[in-house]
Amino acid sequence: MTMAKTGEAGLVKAGGIFRRQIFIPIAALLALILFNLITDPSFFAINYSLNSAGDPVLSGYLITILDNASELAILAIGMTLVTAASGGQDISVGAAIAISGSVVLRVLCGDNPRPDEMQASILTAFLISCVVSMLFGAFNGALVAYFNIQPMIATLILYTAGRSIAAWINNNRLPIISDPSFGYFGSFLPGIPIPTPIFIAIICMIIIALVLKFTTLGLYTQAVGINPNSAKLNGINPSFIKFITYVIMGLCVAVAGFIKVTRFSTINYSVVALDIEMDAILAVALGGNALSGGKFSMASSILGAYVIQFLTTTLFKFNVSSSALPAYKAVVVIILVVLSAPTVREKLGKLWKNLQHARLGKEAA
């Protein structure tokens, strides 16, 4: 909310666009789109064809990006709140996704790793995994909020143990669900040509937008992130706000884990959502949010998540092998963060101002 105001004020001033927070992800997105337009315009083609199940579906790189970025966008929501409130990041989300996915499969499969029919309804499984994930979120939150442990270190515990716990939940077996209705959530609902994860991500975004608009969560989170002591003097309970952001993070993890597990109808504990925490933190940083907490812009973070997926898909299209991918990603990330560094951005803003002054001077003459 505050961001929007400062943003509007910034627009009035010449060169303000460079100081608006959402400038960074938008500029990055435009640069990527331009790059793809120049090298190969067919990147943007969207085909309408039948998939293996005989349903007409949309396919194309753009759809792939929107589809695959769903988990990341949902995680970016939680990560933004956690970062803003506690000034640190949750590095356990990848491991926590393994746990929540494992719980879903455990509930659906029971003791038999290859059941012919599911032992419980999908909704029950999802709700139970939500509760479990929120409990783990609460564990992280309690360490951070009530024991005053730095977030990265507190979540290091779950990061270390998470995948082992996930394996332990299913007795280290790899359950597979053959029921096609389970796969609807990770691919396509019959008759709808758009991948379901896109809808799930949009629902999450609408919910968080409504929550930020109609509750004081956003305001309190920023107040606690900027200065916990003055927030306390104003009657906010900083520990509780920090705690609650971690519980929300747990909920986001449950949704993302549910999508991940329905994509394949199975789970691989050691590689599912590997390194996704790094991408989620990157999304928050690309959105121009300070990783030290305080003010945040939810829209920028979510856009940041899509930029990362856009970049990944672009690199894949250019036949970069998946193991060499991180090196290219790193170069792009470094260019982006250097461009968005405060000192560099100030200089860019000044340059813009000077250009406009020069133009005005010419017109006057």
Added chain:
Amino acid sequence: MKAVVDKKTRRLAPMSDTNLLLTITIVVFFAMYLAAMLFIGRGFLRVQTFFNILNENAALIILSCGMSIVMIAGGIDISVGKLTALICMSAAVNLDYQGGSVMSAIFLSLAIGLAFGIVQGALVAFLDIQPFIVTLAGMFFAKGMTTIVNSTQFNVQNEAFVALKNTRIYIPFLGSVNRRGVFVPAYVEIGVVVAIVTVIVLFIMLRWTKLGRSLYAVGGNPQSANMLGINVKKTRFLSHLLCGLLAGIGGFVYFLHVGSGAPSHATGAEMNAIASSIIGGTMLTGGVGNIIGTFFGVLSLSTIKNIVSLLGLDDAWWTNITVAAMICIFLVVQSVVLLRKNKRS
């Protein structure tokens, strides 16, 4: 354990945060090792077990020292693990495919580490970018570059290197008698000597040099450090440079221990280094920490891993869960002790 510490704090009047956390770490390490000797016996009674812990963790000790320095200065470096893998691979390729010598491999390792340190330090210090993001990019870069240099695992055949790798330094008067009644002297590898020298040099550096004191000051409170006339940017830059250089040394020591190059080397080493630093009493918020503590942090971490595997809980998940539980207990104890101390004063 807590009672011991409390008694100490009362008798010695207020201890600094650094010393208090260091005391906890050392007490816990010795208590744990003693308990293992008493209740598990077997391997833990042999002197070589202790030196094997050192042999296996020499590289981690050096990496953790670098991590502690960056953390004391208020930053973080999560690139060291993948950087180690990159250094192993580059040194291996240099030795076997490019006809390099051991000296050239050492220079290459140090150069790669230093280059990472300089670039990351410059981005963090002079462009004010958050260290987490810069080193995250560094981690991605090192990860990708490793497979670009060479994508498969291979063992180094270079004779001079293999000879150096197999060099054992025997410890006088220490050792154990094996089943046949023959006395087997205890030994360490060259890497351990490098690690111990590094720890001593860094301990002296942090305690008695201007740079060392500046690191604490900058990590504790950059504004007041600035008012004291300390060049904050330069100090931050140097902390990352040192960490990069130490990653170079640590990377070569790791290479010397495993003797091969592989993209999967040193996976998770950055998290182990962070965990060791934390157990050793370094705080992520900066300004608090001790190299000796870090050294004992590494030893504690690997001792608990050894205990778990000797207890027969060899299922892969138990090690991780125990390590996590141990980090958890340490953190909570530290937090409770510091909270109580701050309340009292």
